[in-house]
Amino acid sequence: METRFIGTSVPRKEGREKVTGRARYVDDISFPDMLHGVTVRSPAPRGRILSIHFEGDIPWSEFTIVTAKDIPGKNCIALLIEDQPCLAADFVNHPEEPVVLLAHRDKYLLEEARRAVRIEIEPLPAVFTIEHSRANKQTIWGTDNIFKSFRVEKGNVDSAWANADFIVEGAYETGSQEQLYIEPQGMIARAAPDEGVTVWGSLQCPYYVHKALVVLFGLPKNRIRVVQTETGGGFGGKEEYPSMIAAHAALLSWKARRPVKIIYDRAEDMVATTKRHPSRTRHRTAVTRDGKLLAMEIDFTIDGGAYETLSPVVLSRGTIHAAGPYNCPNVRILSRAVATNAPPHGAFRGFGAPQSVFALERHLDRVAKVIGMAPDELRSRNFIHEGQALAVSQVITEKVNMAHLMNRAFELSDYHAKRKKFDAENSENTIRRGIGFATFLHGAGFTGSGEEYLASEVAAEATSDGYVRVMAASTEMGQGTNTIFSQIAAETLGLGIEQIEIMQPDTAGVPNSGPTVASRTSMIVGKLVESATREIQQKLLAGGLLKPAYTAKDFAQACRNYIAENGPLHTLAKYEHPRDLHWDDTRYRGDAYGAYAWAAYVAEVSVDRRTAEVRVEDFVAVQEVGKVINPVLAAGQIEGGVAQGIGFALYENVVWQEGRMLNAQMTNYVMPTSMDIPSIRVFFEEIPYSRGPAGAKGIGELPLDGTAPAIANAIAHATGADITRIPITPEVLMETLESVHA
Amino acid sequence: MPDAVRKIRVRCHVNNRPAEFEAYPMSRLLDVLRVQGELTGTKEGCGEGECGACSVLIDGVLANSCLVPILQVEGASIHTIEGVAEGDRLHAVQQAFIAHGGAQCGICTPGMILAAVNLLSRYPRPTEAQIREGLAGNLCRCTGYIKIFDSVVAAWRSKERNA
Numbered sequence: 001m002e003t004r005f006i007g008t009s010v011p012r013k014e015g016r017e018k019v020t021g022r023a024r025y026v027d028d029i030s031f032p033d034m035l036h037g038v039t040v041r042s043p044a045p046r047g048r049i050l051s052i053h054f055e056g057d058i059p060w061s062e063f064t065i066v067t068a069k070d071i072p073g074k075n076c077i078a079l080l081i082e083d084q085p086c087l088a089a090d091f092v093n094h095p096e097e098p099v100v101l102l103a104h105r106d107k108y109l110l111e112e113a114r115r116a117v118r119i120e121i122e123p124l125p126a127v128f129t130i131e132h133s134r135a136n137k138q139t140i141w142g143t144d145n146i147f148k149s150f151r152v153e154k155g156n157v158d159s160a161w162a163n164a165d166f167i168v169e170g171a172y173e174t175g176s177q178e179q180l181y182i183e184p185q186g187m188i189a190r191a192a193p194d195e196g197v198t199v200w201g202s203l204q205c206p207y208y209v210h211k212a213l214v215v216l217f218g219l220p221k222n223r224i225r226v227v228q229t230e231t232g233g234g235f236g237g238k239e240e241y242p243s244m245i246a247a248h249a250a251l252l253s254w255k256a257r258r259p260v261k262i263i264y265d266r267a268e269d270m271v272a273t274t275k276r277h278p279s280r281t282r283h284r285t286a287v288t289r290d291g292k293l294l295a296m297e298i299d300f301t302i303d304g305g306a307y308e309t310l311s312p313v314v315l316s317r318g319t320i321h322a323a324g325p326y327n328c329p330n331v332r333i334l335s336r337a338v339a340t341n342a343p344p345h346g347a348f349r350g351f352g353a354p355q356s357v358f359a360l361e362r363h364l365d366r367v368a369k370v371i372g373m374a375p376d377e378l379r380s381r382n383f384i385h386e387g388q389a390l391a392v393s394q395v396i397t398e399k400v401n402m403a404h405l406m407n408r409a410f411e412l413s414d415y416h417a418k419r420k421k422f423d424a425e426n427s428e429n430t431i432r433r434g435i436g437f438a439t440f441l442h443g444a445g446f447t448g449s450g451e452e453y454l455a456s457e458v459a460a461e462a463t464s465d466g467y468v469r470v471m472a473a474s475t476e477m478g479q480g481t482n483t484i485f486s487q488i489a490a491e492t493l494g495l496g497i498e499q500i501e502i503m504q505p506d507t508a509g510v511p512n513s514g515p516t517v518a519s520r521t522s523m524i525v526g527k528l529v530e531s532a533t534r535e536i537q538q539k540l541l542a543g544g545l546l547k548p549a550y551t552a553k554d555f556a557q558a559c560r561n562y563i564a565e566n567g568p569l570h571t572l573a574k575y576e577h578p579r580d581l582h583w584d585d586t587r588y589r590g591d592a593y594g595a596y597a598w599a600a601y602v603a604e605v606s607v608d609r610r611t612a613e614v615r616v617e618d619f620v621a622v623q624e625v626g627k628v629i630n631p632v633l634a635a636g637q638i639e640g641g642v643a644q645g646i647g648f649a650l651y652e653n654v655v656w657q658e659g660r661m662l663n664a665q666m667t668n669y670v671m672p673t674s675m676d677i678p679s680i681r682v683f684f685e686e687i688p689y690s691r692g693p694a695g696a697k698g699i700g701e702l703p704l705d706g707t708a709p710a711i712a713n714a715i716a717h718a719t720g721a722d723i724t725r726i727p728i729t730p731e732v733l734m735e736t737l738e739s740v741h742a
Numbered sequence: 743m744p745d746a747v748r749k750i751r752v753r754c755h756v757n758n759r760p761a762e763f764e765a766y767p768m769s770r771l772l773d774v775l776r777v778q779g780e781l782t783g784t785k786e787g788c789g790e791g792e793c794g795a796c797s798v799l800i801d802g803v804l805a806n807s808c809l810v811p812i813l814q815v816e817g818a819s820i821h822t823i824e825g826v827a828e829g830d831r832l833h834a835v836q837q838a839f840i841a842h843g844g845a846q847c848g849i850c851t852p853g854m855i856l857a858a859v860n861l862l863s864r865y866p867r868p869t870e871a872q873i874r875e876g877l878a879g880n881l882c883r884c885t886g887y888i889k890i891f892d893s894v895v896a897a898w899r900s901k902e903r904n905a
Binding site (some may be wrong): 011014015016017018020021022024025182184230234282330478480632635640665667671672673679 | 776783785795826836840844845848850855859884886887890
């Protein structure tokens with residue numbers, strides 16, 4: 001089939017607004033009579049609230065003050081369950097827990113007022129680490145501090161150890177990571193008992209916010225409206241926390257009877273909103289002398305923070321990805337998300353997988369070393385092929401060729417020659433060089449029966465002048481939703497990109513196409529865009545209003561005639577779960593994802609032996625993501641993800657003290673700058689996915705999985721250091737290097 | 743606010759037009775531009791001069807407007823993102839950012855474009871090292887910078903072609 005837009009780098013739909021400064025983000029919007037709002041947070045990690053005092057030389061009567069007792073409905077931020085309060089009423093469970101809200105016209109006075117609120121707390125013993133939480137000497141959640149646990153069993157692990165030539169064990173750690181979108185979070189609300197609640201803000205998932213506000217206010221769904229404003233990055237960080245800020249702004253507005261804006265400054269955004277879950281992973285692997293994996297036993301734990309929020313789902317993805325793209329006959333994965341008295345950890349691009357993939361890919365290099373085999377040889381002997389089953393017993397039915405991806409990445413990075421060269425030269429040099437890689441997969445869309453449960457919808461409507469509007473709740477936050485949807489719709493309809501209009505996500509005007517997460521927007525929602533727009537075309541063709549091989553003018557005329565005769569030309573596409581995909585939630589096995597992206601990443605590093613500083617010198621990312629809809633946008637996703645992965649591996653270190661992030665500034669929480677990024681060379685293999693729009697699969701999260709382990713393996717190659725945790729800051733590496741030479 | 747501090751009157755040029763602001767002397771240029779100037783293209787990312795989202799040009803020098811008190815710009819010529827295009831005609835850097843994927847979420851874009859414009863005014867044909875250094879004060883979390891480098895290169899090449 002001739003394609004006009006699929007596979008071409010159509011310029012970003014909202015590009016012009018963004019490069020001219022005209023794009024309107026939440027803080028760029030104001031209402032007359034608008035007040036500003038701030039949040040007063042708990043002074044302690046855990047305790048009972050005794051009293052709240054409004055002190056200092058502050059004209060308190062001018063302020064709108066909201067506490068838990070002002071909540072009209074249920075005091076919670078409804079998500080999977082309803083355990084997280086919107087405002088703490090009697091107890092606090094982490095040091096950033098919201099207790100009091102204040103609103104005033106004067107932002108500066110408001111800040112002084114925030115500091116003059118004194119919350120008196122009777123402290124209770126708190127838990128700050130995964131280890132203490134698991135020991136359960138202090139129970140802070142449920143009966144055992146465990147939000148959720150999973151068990152995956154394939155084959156019979158217990159019987160495999162006896163046949164092993166080698167049994168290799170390892171323990172791995174990953175730290176927290178802040179999403180650090182450059183636009184801090186914020187919301188504006190206009191709410192009143194007689195009108196309902198409207199919020200505008202920076203967010204990924206309009207219907208998550210909608211659901212939370214319905215429960216919080218106890219109002220019918222049609223009295224709550226959520227509108228996404230231009231969103232300056234999300235990366236998972238604007239998946240759940242926007243519900244909290246929207247709730248706070250709406251409560252203040254409800255009481256003040258005026259619009260209220262809450263914009264977090266950077267420090268508040270960093271301490272209070274969700275970050276990537278810290279993790280601990282243990283591996284025990286049985287392997288033969290010739291490198292055949294016999295058994296993998298994996299124990300994976302993540303720190304969920306004080307409330308359950310999305311931790312069960314993050315844990316699920318981390319668990320399913322923990323055994324990678326390998327065909328091992330016997331696998332056991334035990335995993336759990338535990339409670340600590342830190343702010344809840346949440347979604348961050350990769351969603352649990354970067355943690356467990358780091359452990360696995362680092363571990364496999366260590367296994368190879370133990371058995372005296374090259375790390376690529378070990379992988380090659382165990383890669384999964386069509387017809388074989390992953391750890392969750394999902395038989396791969398689509399084409400996959402991991403060895404090809406790996407070898408292509410090796411050619412492009414000159415891996416083998418460099419590995420030899422560095423081995424020969426390193427002992428002479430102060431600057432050591434190394435090259436390492438990771439091979440991995442990432443499942444696109446919601447896990448298991450998740451997509452069936454979401455039952456996403458996309459609508460399309462043609463206007464009488466031949467424009468077609470696509471209506472979906474999927475948000476543009478930089479990743480390219482507007483452009484990809486326009487390409488799919490224009491391709492389907494045979495129209496120009498400029499004839500496609502993507503509606504602003506607004507719960508009053510768009511159906512629920514599900515959250516903008518899980519690498520699902522292009523693949524799952526894009527398919528619905530294709531279906532909804534195809535149905536428009538079919539209605540016109542079936543009615544004889546349009547002949548095949550039509551022009552844009554014919555199309556407009558046909559739309560005019562249709563609308564004159566029948567009224568609005570409107571279609572609605574609903575997700576239909578493929579019948580051959582089956583998932584067993586109780587045994588945690590089956591078709592975990594409709595499709596996987598497959599990848600091999602190679603990192604080349606240099607390490608200064610004197611300062612233990614690491615530089616990434618070159619990076620090659622080869623992946624198979626189905627048909628690439630827009631090459632520039634797709635490469636931009638990979639490059640950006642690799643940069644975040646470099647930060648995860650080397651720089652981004654959240655320093656905790658009693659559940660509080662100490663380094664909540666861009667000055668001391670360091671993300672990569674233009675000076676820290678190597679040339680990132682991105683290559684796509686394209687095998688069209690049978691169920692994706694034009695053959696596309698998900699792509700967004702993939703690059704976070706393999707970047708950090710590729711870098712860690714390169715550092716291990718350069719220095720001989722046995723890297724087991726990230727971030728590998730110079731301090732961490734120096735300690736490890738000292739142990740090598742001790 | 744402390745009563746002793748009085749608002750001052752500051753006269754300057756913004757995007758080649760005379761402007762007059764009345765503000766407390768230590769008010770941040772960023773806030774004055776955004777609120778009184780209604781120039782919301784200048785963004786706040788960190789408020790401490792790390793991210794460069796609030797970059798503007800003050801007398802041709804790239805500056806973080808979150809660190810500049812309004813009293814310092816008396817008589818200065820300030821350029822913001824709103825002044826980069828000439829009417830509907832985009833600057834070569836803006837065109838290149840659209841064509842080469844230099845903008846994703848767009849929040850760092852105004853500052854990044856001003857940094858790139860400033861870079862090209864100093865180095866009309868910058869090397870890769872000059873581009874990296876010239877943009878090092880502007881953080882981008884989306885792109886990994888590669889497409890931004892591509893955009894800057896495309897911009898100077900197109901400027902030369904059209905010169």
